[in-house]
Amino acid sequence: DQQVKQNSPSLSVQEGRISILNCDYTNSMFDYFLWYKKYPAEGPTFLISISSIKDKNEDGRFTVFLNKSAKHLSLHIVPSQPGDSAVYFCAASARYETSYDKVIFGPGTSLSVIP
Amino acid sequence: GAGVSQSPRYKVAKRGQDVALRCDPISGHVSLFWYQQALGQGPEFLTYFQNEAQLDKSGLPSDRFFAERPEGSVSTLKIQRTQQEDSAVYLCASSSGTVGSPLHFGNGTRLTVT
Numbered sequence: 001d002q003q004v005k006q007n008s009p010s011l012s013v014q015e016g017r018i019s020i021l022n023c024d025y026t027n028s029m030f031d032y033f034l035w036y037k038k039y040p041a042e043g044p045t046f047l048i049s050i051s052s053i054k055d056k057n058e059d060g061r062f063t064v065f066l067n068k069s070a071k072h073l074s075l076h077i078v079p080s081q082p083g084d085s086a087v088y089f090c091a092a093s094a095r096y097e098t099s100y101d102k103v104i105f106g107p108g109t110s111l112s113v114i115p
Numbered sequence: 116g117a118g119v120s121q122s123p124r125y126k127v128a129k130r131g132q133d134v135a136l137r138c139d140p141i142s143g144h145v146s147l148f149w150y151q152q153a154l155g156q157g158p159e160f161l162t163y164f165q166n167e168a169q170l171d172k173s174g175l176p177s178d179r180f181f182a183e184r185p186e187g188s189v190s191t192l193k194i195q196r197t198q199q200e201d202s203a204v205y206l207c208a209s210s211s212g213t214v215g216s217p218l219h220f221g222n223g224t225r226l227t228v229t
């Protein structure tokens with residue numbers, strides 16, 4: 001069973017508009033939620049994270065919103081730029097069963113920003 | 116170097132061969148992870164090291180997979196008697212180990228078993 005879900009495999013957005021990437025999770029014990037960005041032939045790179053005790057975190061053009069009651073988070077990119085075209089992975093970590101952050105990834109959403 | 120380094124970048128193996136994949140984490144990072152990424156999917160957890168101790172190997176798909184980190188820095192993932200289903204990108208990541216600290220990934224090794 002998939003603990004982290006990204007139900008949209010792909011998304012196309014016009015340059016300058018807002019990109020909204022969605023993520024749902026099933027495990028209420030997750031401590032942190034993270035977004036990673038991946039270009040072809042490269043490893044994922046960390047973008048932004050949010051603690052489970054917060055509902056919003058902002059870093060420049062990127063904002064992550066967390067709705068714990070709905071077990072849902074979203075990544076907003078404003079304004080979108082062509083260089084944002086990549087695969088975005090939603091990830092969640094939990095430390096309750098282990099002594100370390102075990103990070104579980106979603107399947108990814110491929111974002112295309114059209115110039 | 117400043118980032119996580121993995122070698123080789125690409126590996127082609129004939130079915131039944133053994134392969135060894137190397138990971139050089141960021142210097143000083145306590146935590147080291149191996150993930151497997153199949154085409155079109157997200158990274159799947161394989162194993163975790165805290166310094167030289169392998170604390171979690173619950174994601175290793177079979178006993179053909181073996182990982183080590185003998186001196187708490189460089190790690191090697193070994194796959195014995197490779198099968199076609201082992202074809203994937205193998206990603207290594209390291210972190211400082213503090214709560215909520217992000218993973219820093221290498222560029223991965225793409226393994227193709229023919």
